[in-house]
Amino acid sequence: MPKPEILDPQGQAVTRALTRIGIDGVADVRQGKHFELEVDDSLDDETLHRIAGDLLANPVIEDWTVRRV
Amino acid sequence: MPKPEILDPQGQAVTRALTRIGIDGVADVRQGKHFELEVDDSLDDETLHRIAGDLLANPVIEDWTVRRV
Incomplete structure (x- = not known):
């Protein structure tokens, strides 16, 4: 957001x-924006946060959260 | 979504x-898309669903959910 x-x-x-x-x-x-990713169990939280912060969000203007469901 | x-x-x-x-x-x-609305307590669920379905989402191509937090 x-x-x-x-x-x-x-x-x-x-x-x-x-x-x-x-x-x-x-x-x-x-x-x-809202993203839903279908991921393997092998993908750890650190990688998910990297995906969110480096690729999906613009950290200069956006806050973001990661939630596993 | x-x-x-x-x-x-x-x-x-x-x-x-x-x-x-x-x-x-x-x-x-x-x-x-993800929307966060700051609303008065007077706004009932029916109105929130109307806002989501009539204004914020395109029901032809999108599914949507409403969550009060």
């Missing part, structure tokens, strides 16, 4: 659209 | 990039 201090024009556009279609009660909207 | 039967070129590009940087063990990658 975009870091809190980063402007999120897409999220702001969604917030305005919600107001236009008459839906109140939404104070803020943030839009980010 | 894109429905399983929908081609995901972005996910495929990530899968190929992982192989190029020498990371094996990733069978598939799917890329989708």
Whole structure:
């Protein structure tokens, strides 16, 4: 997800659209990317974090989390 | 997330990039959108599902879930 201090024009556009279609009660909207990876059990957490931080996220403007399901 | 039967070129590009940087063990990658909404307690689940299904997702090609945290 975009870091809190980063402007999120897409999220702001969604917030305005919600107001236009008459839906109140939404104070803020943030839009980010979501990846689902199908991996072998051999892939360790360190590698998963490397994939997330080096390839999938932009660490300068994005925060990211890794979750095994 | 894109429905399983929908081609995901972005996910495929990530899968190929992982192989190029020498990371094996990733069978598939799917890329989708993730939204975080800050809402009043007055907003009920039905409205949240309406927001997700009518505005944030494209129900023709995407599956979506709503989670309160």
